[in-house]
Amino acid sequence: VADERAAILGRVKAALATLPERAALPEYDAELPVLRKLLAQRELFEVFAERITLVHGEAHTDPEAVARRLRGGGWLRGYCDPELWPRLAPYFAGFTVETAFDRTRIDDYAFGITRAAGAIAESGTIILNDATSSSRLGALAPWVHVAVIAGADLHPDLPHAVSRLGDDPNVIWCTGPSKTADIEGILIEGVHGPGIQIALVLD
Amino acid sequence: MRFQEIDLFAANLRADQRASVYKATKGTHEKRTAMLFDQYADPNRLREIAGEIKQHAIENLDTYLPAVEAKMQANGVQVHWASDAQSAREQVLAIMRARGAKKMVKAKTMVSEEIELAEYLGEHGIEALETDLGEFIVQIDHDHPSHIVRPIIHKNRREVAQSFERHGLGAYNDEPEVITRRARQFLRHKYLQADVGLTGANFVSAESGRIVLVTNEGNSRFSLAATRCHIALVGIEKVVPRDRDLALLLNLLARSATAQQLTVYTEFISGPKRAGQPDGPEEMHVVFVDNGRTEVLAGKCRDILRCIRCGACLNVCPVYRQASGHAYRSVYPGPVGAVLSPLLMGERFPEKADLPKASSLCGACQEVCPVNIPIPDLLLRLRDRAKQEHVSSPGTPPMGAWALLASQPTAWKAALAGGKLINHLPTQLLPVPALRAWEQRRSLPEWRGGEFRKWLKGRRRG
DSSP states (O other): OHHHHHHHHHHHHHHHHTOSSOOOOOOOOTTTTSOHHHHTTSOHHHHHHHHHHHTTOEEESOHHHHHHHHHHHTOOEEEEOTTTHHHHGGGOTTOEEESSOOGGGGGGOSEEEEEOSEEETTTTEEEEOTTTOSOTTTTTSSSEEEEEEEGGGEESSHHHHHHTOTTOSEEEEEOSSOEEOTTTTOOEEOSSSOSEEEEEEEO | OOOOHHHHHHHHOOHHHHHHHHHHHHHHHHHHHHHHHHHOSOHHHHHHHHHHHHHHHHHTHHHHHHHHHHHHHHTTOEEEEESSHHHHHHHHHHHHHHTTOOEEEEOOOHHHHHTTHHHHHHHTTOEEEEOSHHHHHHHHTTOOOSSSSOTTTTOOHHHHHHHHHHTTSSSOOOOHHHHHHHHHHHHHHHHHHOSEEEEOOSEEETTTOOEEEEESSOHHHHHHHHOSEEEEEEEGGGEESOTHHHHHHHHHHHHHHHSOSSOSEEEEEOSSOOTTOOSSOSEEEEEEEOTTHHHHHHSTTGGGGGOOOOOHHHHHOHHHHHHOGGGGOSSSOHHHHHHHHHHHTGGGGGGGTTGGGSOOOOOHHHHHOTTOOOHHHHHHHHHHHHHHTTOOOTTSOOOHHHHHHHTOHHHHHHHHHHGGGGGGSOGGGSSOHHHHHHHHHSOOOOOOTTHHHHHHHHHHHO
């Protein structure tokens, strides 16, 4: 196996040795792909709420509204990050909520509430990572995912969010609910991940 | 007359399949264009820079590959190298066996198609299940993907419903929503039973050693939440220099592939799960796969290694739209496939030398390419290579007689004058099949051989 490494790198070297010169890495404004007009002189939350709605997600600032939404959908049983639960419990009277996610019963959870590491306004994206997420499965397997985001963790755009990936081994940007258009190009939401993606932005 | 294989396939394609492919590709292409030009003042500038970044990366793989390997190892990733398909398959199997693993869930990866991994693992007693909806359908049908982003672009809902019924996934129902729910229910338990999750990588950052994966369905996310071991198969050309380059490339990839601002799930994975996280892999392996890429890097068509597999060139291509993906007899169809597939054949290049000729060289593929690959130029280089290597070229009329005639001025003039005879012959009765086929639909224009020469002579005198 060590031989294969040497062989491949040897072939790469030999292939590139024939080049008279190598293409330079272009210098470019990191902001080039940013939708500047969208962000100009607007509150980040306002842009985020608009963009997440465009990709069929939802943004809320009131836990009561989220509880109402879940009740309205008939999603009464779910999982919640144990650190979040004390703050949210008062709004969830009548719900059955577990604070440990049992992977042998994934179909029992209609919703999962977990913390998110942040969000991106430009694209309506929620950012999850291992440091803030109490359970990868709890945020993924239930039909509804509620991501709880601190208002201070809103990034304006993609380059900004990339510059703050940090050292977490598993950073996931979620832009709307899970979807497919594999069959005749017809959009269906909730393929493997959540069919309903909710962001709850709190101060 | 004999035909090239790709032409034969296209000629025999079912009309409803041709219609599905045409409609889907045209729709995606139009949405892509509208989105890019609506959101950016100069989208071409983005494509050009992205192309320069990728070209720089592939022309400096000798420094970037060892750099990314060192980063990955520092992040706790085990790095492997595979020269060819057989080695890649064996190394994946060895990782599975070392863990005593019997079940794998697979996200969509073109490299795994290239090395025919699922079949190989199946032969060695390992269940390797496709989890992307389209790939799952391809797998239960024992079919092949016909598009790199939309594997079942050639199938309609009735065919899919029949496959599900055959496979015991419920009574016939061709509602896409019902089909999707059934797949969701079936596959989520498969993730939980599997020990290994296999993915590809859309990009690998040399700066941080992160691999970047994009999916819309969330299947790779589920694989990496449910299993204990992550294996990523990565073509050596996937490296990009810095994290900051990812913002530009991700913006272009999603818009080019599916006319989305961003793919639903973009995962940045740099190693096994963090301590304290209950779910996800404790072990992560990256297998860097060569499988012909270093040979491409050494040749005149290395620019094709910039490709980020968005499928935009397939969607815009008039040939792909008429022929569909299977006509290319390769993992990579369409314009990118017409370049890459023959190149990846190595010494067996002649078997796919017809693909570069299945193009009108209209240039649309380069215009839409998010990394600005000069595909028409590369197609011409491969046509030239086929000529140099004397690859037979069925369907091309023999030009020897014409060449002889055209190089003898006297004979040429005589032929021009003699050709007038044809104006007085009952052409529809001549025993020349090609001529008769032509005459069935339209009449032959009047022979006017020599007129131009006459006109030119007159001009000179005046």
